[in-house]
Structure formats: C-alpha cells, structure tokens
C-alpha cells in the first residue's frame with residue numbers, strides 16, 4: 001500500500017479503486033456520465049465513514065455540566081444513517097436515548113452527535129446500540145442509560161429476502177433500567 005497520509009491522497013486512491021470496481025461490474029468507466037463517479041463515490045464513502053476520525057467520548061467530555069437533576073433525560077427520534085458491515089449497504093432509522101444523571105449532564109445536542117459518530121462507521125445495528133450506551137455510561141457515569149434503535153436495512157429490502165417494510169428494533173441498557181418499571185417509563189415516552 002502506498003502511504004495514505006493526506007485526505008486528498010486517500011480520495012484519489014479510493015477513486016482509482018472504485019474505477020476498477022465499476023469496470024468489473026460491467027460498466028464503461030470512460031462513458032461521459034461516469035467520468036467523475038469514482039471520485040464522487042470516494043468522497044461520499046469518506047463522509048459516510050467519517051466517524052472513525054472522531055472520538056465520541058471526547059465530544060461528551062467537552063460538554064459535561066454539574067447538575068443535581070436526577071430524573072430521566074430523553075432524546076428521542078434521532079435520525080441516523082449507517083452502513084451495514086456485511087454488505088456496505090445503508091441501514092437507517094431512529095435512535096432513542098435516555099439516561100438518569102448522577103451529578104452530571106451533557107449538552108442535549110451532544111447525544112445526536114455521538115449517534116452520528118458511531119453511525120458513520122461500518123456497523124451492525126446491535127453494536128451501534130451498545131456502543132452508544134457504553135459511551136454515555138463511561139463518560140457521564142449516570143444512574144442508568146437506555147438506547148433503543150429502530151431501523152430498516154437496505155440489504156434486506158433490495159436483495160435476498162426482500163422484506164420491504166420490516167423494521168428491526170434493538171435495545172440495550174444499564175443500571176436503573178434493569179428495573180422493568182423504568183424501562184416501561186422510557187418506552188411509553190418514546191411511543
């Protein structure tokens with residue numbers, strides 16, 4: 001592998017590889033409509049995987065505030081777009097995040113930010129759910145965290161089983177959310 005230090009360098013290497021892929025798929029890469037496609041795809045994929053270059057814990061740590069509030073904080077209906085690591089096809093949907101502070105809260109806009117950072121990597125929905133939960137738990141040390149993700153997967157809809165409208169739901173939680181009553185409160189509030 002040649003050295004891949006700068007982003008531009010990576011873009012042109014990626015573009016070169018996409019040119020090969022498009023050609024192997026049976027297309028004429030010198031056709032007018034495809035001339036700039038390899039570079040565009042390279043840039044799009046770099047954006048869709050830009051979460052690798054960001055540290056979600058750092059994002060939360062920069063916006064920690066001391067606060068006595070000890071009730072549930074919920075950020076629901078966070079739109080996200082990710083790529084399944086098995087087919088590199090999109091899966092997308094909504095994430096719902098709740099936590100119960102234990103002395104510290106974080107800026108509300110930081111929660112969608114960390115959802116974005118973890119989404120912009122090659123993922124499976126299950127791990128995405130757990131990573132968001134762990135990040136909040138480890139950074140804020142709250143009394144509990146719960147994450148619910150509802151998503152649709154292009155790899156199911158466009159190929160194979162072609163279940164057009166199926167939704168996959170995953171959830172994970174810590175601490176106070178081990179109590180069914182606490183989970184119910186959250187589930188009722190995101191309905």
Ligand SMILES: [Zn+2]
Pocket residue numbers: 084085086087088089153155156
């Ligand atoms: Zn897939």
